[in-house]
Amino acid sequence: xxxxxxxxxxxxxxxxxxxxxxxxxxxxxxxxxxxxxxxxxxxxxxxxxxxxxxxxxxxxxxxxxxxxxxxxxxxxxxxxxxxxxxxxxxxxxxxxxxxxxxxxxxxxxxxxxxxxxxxxxxxxxxxxxxxxxxxxxxxxxxxxxxxxxxxxxxxxxxxxxxxxxxxxxxxxxxxxxxxxxxxxxxxxxxxxxxxxxxxxxxxxxxxxxxxxxxxxxxxxxxxxxxxxxxxxxxxxxxxxxxxxxxxxxxxxxxxxxxxxxxxxxxxxxxxxxxxxxxxxxxxxxxxxxxxxxxxxxxxxxxxxxxxx
Numbered sequence: 001x002x003x004x005x006x007x008x009x010x011x012x013x014x015x016x017x018x019x020x021x022x023x024x025x026x027x028x029x030x031x032x033x034x035x036x037x038x039x040x041x042x043x044x045x046x047x048x049x050x051x052x053x054x055x056x057x058x059x060x061x062x063x064x065x066x067x068x069x070x071x072x073x074x075x076x077x078x079x080x081x082x083x084x085x086x087x088x089x090x091x092x093x094x095x096x097x098x099x100x101x102x103x104x105x106x107x108x109x110x111x112x113x114x115x116x117x118x119x120x121x122x123x124x125x126x127x128x129x130x131x132x133x134x135x136x137x138x139x140x141x142x143x144x145x146x147x148x149x150x151x152x153x154x155x156x157x158x159x160x161x162x163x164x165x166x167x168x169x170x171x172x173x174x175x176x177x178x179x180x181x182x183x184x185x186x187x188x189x190x191x192x193x194x195x196x197x198x199x200x201x202x203x204x205x206x207x208x209x210x211x212x213x214x215x216x217x218x219x220x221x222x223x224x225x226x227x228x229x230x231x232x233x234x235x236x237x238x239x240x241x242x243x244x245x246x247x248x249x250x251x252x253x254x255x256x257x258x259x260x261x262x263x264x265x266x267x268x269x270x271x272x273x274x275x276x277x278x279x280x281x282x283x284x285x286x287x288x289x290x291x292x293x294x295x296x297x298x299x300x301x302x303x304x305x306x307x308x
Contacts, residue, residue, distance in 0.1 A: 014050075014051055014054055016047065017047045017048070017050060017051040017054075018051070018080050018084070019084055020033060020037065020044055020047045020048060020051075021047075021048060021051055021059060021073075021076070021077075021080060022077065022080050022081055022084045023036050023037065024044065024048060024060065024067060025060075025069055025073070025077050025081075028066045028067065028068070029065075029066035029067060030044045030045050030048075030067070048060065055072075055076075057070070057072040057073075058070050058072065058073070059072060059073035059076060060073055102131075102132040102133075102134060102292070103131055103132070103133055103134070103150050103151065103292045103293050103296045104134045104136060104148065104149045104150050104151070105133065105134070105135050105136065105149065105150065105151045105152075105153065105296070106136045106137075106138065106141065106142050106149040106151070106152045106153065106154070107135060107136075107137055107152075107153040107154065108137065108138065108139055108140075108141075108153070108154050108155065108236075109137045109138075109139060109235050109236050109237055110236035110237070110253060110256055111153055111154075111168075111169075111256065111280055112135055112137045113137075113236070113237045114236075114240075114253075114256040114257060115169070115255070115256055115304075116135065116153075116300075117135075118259075119303060120133070122303075123296070123299055123300075126299065127295055127296065127299060131292045131295065131296065133296070136149060139205060139208065139234065139235070140154070140205050140207050140208055141154040141156075141207075150284055150285075150288070150290070150292070150293035150296075151282060151283070151284045151293055151296060151297055151300075152282070152283050152284070153168065153280055153281070153282045153300075154209075154280070154281065155171065155208065155209045155210045155278055155279065155280055155281070156209050156278060156279075156281040157209060157277055157278050158170075158277050158278065158279065158281075159277070161281055161283075162283055163286070164283070164284070164286040165281050165282065165283045166281070166282045166283075166297075166301045166304075167279050167280070167281055167282075168279070168280040168281070168282050168300065168301070168304040169253075169255040169256070169279050169280040169304060170255075170275065170276075170278075170279040171210065171211055171253065171275065171276040171278045171279045171280075172253070172254040172255065172273055172274070172275045173211045173216060173251050173252065173253055173254070173273065173274050173275075173276075174251075174252050174254060174268050174269075174270075174272065174273045174274075175188075175191065175194055175216075175249050175250075175251065175252070175268070175269040175270055175272070176243060176249065176250055176251075176252035176257065176260075176261070176266045176267065176268055176269060177243055177246075177248065177249040177250065177266065177267065177269055178243060178244050178245070178246045178265065178266060178267070179264065179267055180246040181243075181246045181247075181248065181249065182267065182269070184246065185197070188249075188269050188270060190270060191217075191220055191222060191270045191272045192222045192224070194217075194249060194269070194270070195217075195222070195224050195225065195226050195227065196226075196227045196228070197228070197248065197249050198228050198231065198247065198248035198249065199213055199226070199228070199230050199231070199248055199249055199250075200230070200231050200232075200233070200239050200242050200243055200247060200248040200249065200250040201213055201230035201231065201232045201233070201239070202232070202233060202234075202235075202236050202239050202251070203232050203233065203234045209278050210278070211251060211253075211274065211276055211278075212251075213230070213251060215274075215276075216251060216274050219274045219276075220272055220274065231247060231248055239251075240252075240257065240260070240266075243266060244260070244265055244266065249269055252266065252268070254273065282297065282300060282301065284297050
């Protein structure tokens with residue numbers, strides 16, 4: 001079995017030499033690499049010689065007008081170049097964020113469309129243009145190891161919540177539709193009668209926490225078979241647009257669609273409102289020293305107060 005600790009030490013010791021190797025291969029000579037690194041040609045040559053000695057192979061053929069890769073050098077370059085490019089892009093991104101703070105917000109489509117975007121101009125006006133905002137919408141929260149997000153806003157249970165997390169909006173769900181749907185199909189006497197109506201559904205991935213029609217009916221103690229199939233969507237924005245068009249009855253998250261209810265574009269079909277132990281939870285890495293995420297986090301928390 002290989003000595004991994006020894007390999008790691010050699011990799012750490014030769015990382016600069018590997019970067020130099022990539023630049024020499026890119027320029028085809030020591031001179032161009034030396035200029036790119038701000039070193040002398042002799043210093044670059046010594047780094048390459050040291051790397052070749054360390055690896056026990058010749059990486060370049062020294063020629064009259066430059067250098068060319070040996071077979072071993074070409075194989076090494078196929079591994080080194082993508083790695084160097086990835087590291088370079090990551091460092092450049094971090095430096096860019098340092099000079100111009102960028103706050104990345106991960107949110108589900110519903111909260112992004114119906115709560116965050118209508119308030120975006122106010123957020124920017126109060127916090128100023130020095131903070132660059134990036135909203136990454138997805139139906140499910142990103143894994144901790146996948147997406148580099150400063151703030152996450154997704155539906156989750158009240159308990160357990162992490163230290164410093166904020167419950168922005170408790171889940172309170174009612175059946176809603178457009179006035180045109182009721183005009184065409186008549187008023188609904190009670191929530192049990194919804195089983196015979198055209199229902200609009202938001203597809204729910206296995207890991208999602210939000211309310212479904214079945215969960216809504218179960219919470220009200222309503223049992224029975226639906227007489228019509230759902231019309232299903234994978235985006236809540238499309239569910240609401242379909243409801244506004246008079247296609248059927250949707251679940252409406254109070255706190256998100258309030259404006260549509262207030263101006264009459266949507267109406268509550270029955271008096272029943274199902275409240276769950278879940279809601280929109282906002283979290284961030286509170287150990288981070290970046291000022292931008294802290295300002296945006298506090299602003300959203302303040303402006304969501306009273307929605308619980």
